[in-house]
Amino acid sequence: MLDFLNTLPGALALGLIWSVMAIGVYITYKVLNIADLTVDGSFVTGGIVAAVLITGGMNFILALLIATLAGAVCGLITGLIHTLLGIPAILAGILTQMALWSINLVISSGKSNIAVSVYSNTVIFSQGLVGDALWKGALIIGLIVAILYIFFGTELGASIRATGNNQDMARAQGINTKMNIVLGLMISNALVALSGALLAQYQGFADINMGKGAIVIGLCAVVIGTAIMSKISQNFLVRLLGCAVGGLIYYIIFQAVVFLGLDTNLLKMLAAVIVIVFLGVPYLQKTYGAKIKKHLDNRKIAKGGDQK
Amino acid sequence: MIELKNITKTFNPGTVNEHKAIDNLNLVLNEGDFVTIIGSNGAGKSTLLNIISGSIDADTGYILLNGTNVANLSEHRRAPYFGHVFQDPMKGTATDMTxxxxxxxxxxxxxxxxxxxxxxxxxxxxxxxxxxxxxxxxxxxxxxxxxxxxxxxxxxxxxxxxxxISQKPSFSQIRKDYVKFNPARRDEAKEEVERVYHEQKEIYKNAVKEIVKNHKLNSSEKSHKIKEAYKAFDTKMREYDVTKPVLLLDEHTAALDPKTAAKVLEITERIVREQHLTTIMITHNMNDAIKYGNRLIMMSKGKITVDVSGEEKKKLTISNLLDMFSSASDNDVLSDSAILG
Incomplete structure (x- = not known):
């Protein structure tokens, strides 16, 4: 048990880093109502851009900013493919993700793995100093949540929420829905790339494969977070924080499962199963819950048992 | 004033499903007209409204809003000039927002x-x-x-x-729009609206001076009088506001129960009357079509077949409306009257 507790800070630090990407996924999946698969690619783009720049001697804050902007560009590409060419959002995301695989390799000059050593580079945090990573990660999450909360309270932010909610209504109210979708995708992927850039520094390397299944982990955090936090409040701030909480819970579960000795090759399947359960159970409850309850009630009545 | 010229719309052209929804339609609505549109299913009523609002693009034709063609503007660019209420209550609001x-x-x-x-x-x-x-x-x-x-x-x-409720435009916006929407007499319009603006501004300024000088009034009376003077100024300028939204109602009470529908219609009528809005209302209820508005249009197969207004409309009854209906659309009388009756 003590061993498990010892690994917890590390899990929490990873959870915080992935929470940044979960918030990005939340913006597309919940706010814009789009399942955006670009993230598997833009996550890597963020990691690789940061790794290349930092090992090239750039200041890590500047490198993080540039990696974030690179993510925004990835979102821009998906957005334009979707809105200008009329390709469904999910396919547009897959296409960009595909293209990013090559682009990421070009950025890393063909290397599939770039080491960001803490000994020869200055990085924001690393897994050698978990406490450091924890407070910095929490601070970053706090900043992002605050900025997003303020942004979605402005006229522009509200119009993006309306776009995701009801496009017919948004257009009838003079909102440029196409522009808003592109903007939302850019913000989302910027956060995802930031998350990738943070992870590359934390784990000490960027890998061309580090984004595989990232969308599922992001979705996992979002669905866990919303399921828990929506019980507390429907407030937008609470829901954003919920993504962070979801990310943390995901990594605690992850750590617990590893500790219990599950084959790590099965972890991706576990993530997929969590998403399926969290999305599927509410649906089953909605469609069959009432029917089953009625059926059971009828049985009770038929037995003459519970007739008060 | 809104003018539709030679509007045509064909769905699925060149296929077996080709359907001419709007057939070379012309229509002129005057400022403050409240038009009710009736017609059987597939007559092109909703298509017409969607073409005006921009959610469907017409194949040909112009939509002139006070003389300016808006047919090439995308829906969100046109939105300030039109208020669209859909049949489906889910469609008009963002449900996850307050x-x-x-x-x-x-x-x-x-x-x-x-x-x-x-x-x-x-x-x-x-x-x-x-x-x-x-x-x-x-x-x-x-x-x-x-x-x-x-x-x-x-x-x-x-x-x-x-x-x-689109926000009241500022005076400078009103002046700019007034010139923009009178392209035929641009200089004249500019001169006119500027003259009125400066005249009214002068009147307002002088009125304020008078009120401030007047020692008989206490401060609350003064502020009240100043507000009144400003209101007069405001009202005068609003007369030049050409971008007051045209209200497009697409069977907006069809999905409601009779009592609620009546209530919503009553609210509609009051808003239209109070704001003198130019309004187009599609309805399947002949009573409502007769009761509301100053003009009634009947559509059939993408064309306007009946257009009555003023005194003539006031005298309409359901039975002579049905007669008109059968004479206007001679082939499928039975199905139409069955639907509408």
């Missing part, structure tokens, strides 16, 4: 959505409350509730409000 957020979105119609302004500011609350109170549905106490929690009738009433 009542006040929805109203704020509508109020910003036609303005740039800025990142530097809050979508709702504290001082707007009273304005929205007052507007909701005018609906008489008790919605003013539910300002911070999600629209998704409201009933269909309440939502339609809010959509109606949203279609008609």
């Amino acid at each position: 009542v006040i957020e929805n109203l704020a979105l509508a109020r910003g119609r036609g303005k740039k959505r800025s990142i530097f302004r809050w979508s709702i500011s504290g001082k707007d609350k009273a304005y929205y409350e007052e507007k909701l109170k005018s609906l008489g549905l008790g919605l003013e106490s539910r300002l911070y509730q999600k629209v998704g929690l409201l009933s269909g009738g309440q939502r339609q009433a809010i959509t109606l409000l949203m279609a008609t």
